[in-house]
Amino acid sequence: MERKISPSLLAADFAQLGEQIRLVEGAGATRLHLDVMDGHFVPNLTFGPFIVEAIRRLATARLDVHLMITQPHRYFEQFVKAGADTVIIHYEASEDLRRDLAAIDKLGATPGVAINPDTAFDALLPYLDDFKYLLIMSVFPGFGGQTFIENTLETMRRAVAAREDHDYLIAVDGGVNLDTLERVYSTGIDLAIVGSGLFQAPDIPRRFRELQG
Ligand code: DX5
Ligand code: ZN
Numbered sequence: 001m002e003r004k005i006s007p008s009l010l011a012a013d014f015a016q017l018g019e020q021i022r023l024v025e026g027a028g029a030t031r032l033h034l035d036v037m038d039g040h041f042v043p044n045l046t047f048g049p050f051i052v053e054a055i056r057r058l059a060t061a062r063l064d065v066h067l068m069i070t071q072p073h074r075y076f077e078q079f080v081k082a083g084a085d086t087v088i089i090h091y092e093a094s095e096d097l098r099r100d101l102a103a104i105d106k107l108g109a110t111p112g113v114a115i116n117p118d119t120a121f122d123a124l125l126p127y128l129d130d131f132k133y134l135l136i137m138s139v140f141p142g143f144g145g146q147t148f149i150e151n152t153l154e155t156m157r158r159a160v161a162a163r164e165d166h167d168y169l170i171a172v173d174g175g176v177n178l179d180t181l182e183r184v185y186s187t188g189i190d191l192a193i194v195g196s197g198l199f200q201a202p203d204i205p206r207r208f209r210e211l212q213g
Pocket of ligand 2: 008033034035066173193
């Protein structure tokens, strides 16, 4: 069975971003994962709409933009204008999740929600029709290259079971690599985000194909 893999550009070499995107798209990637960090919601800083816009010009894949920022609603319009196809906000960061997801939808992007490893899936039960993309964090957000947290597999199974009467894509983010991928996919999720497990490989297209199965 073919597994769907979405490269997380956080682990790419930004000095040759165009080339790295060309490699993963050439290997078959159709969705790129972009990590936006504000130094408040998470301790790390990355980039904002300006870089998303540059990546838009380098890529043909869908851009799934993972906002690890407080008060994310202040920036939806900028990220969508920059070329975000999916805007993913954190359950833990949004002041009004339903309002925020509706605002993303209204701007013409796919509304997505992310949950941290210590947030119970049940917190999302009132919102299952408000998002179309669910990002289950399998590490605490903020950094690439962390170790996969095993008990998030239970959240994945819950999300898959709860989807029966709803319509959302289930993605998993953090610590997914050749060692953990099989366990992640056995839960029935749709998409795995892979950063260091892909871009640190000596042969990136080959690793992409290995991950894809
Ligand atoms: C973590 C980010 C992830 C990260 C994944 O805060 O949301 O997308 O880039 O990187 P790896 O695959 O190295 O854990
Ligand atoms: Zn991410």
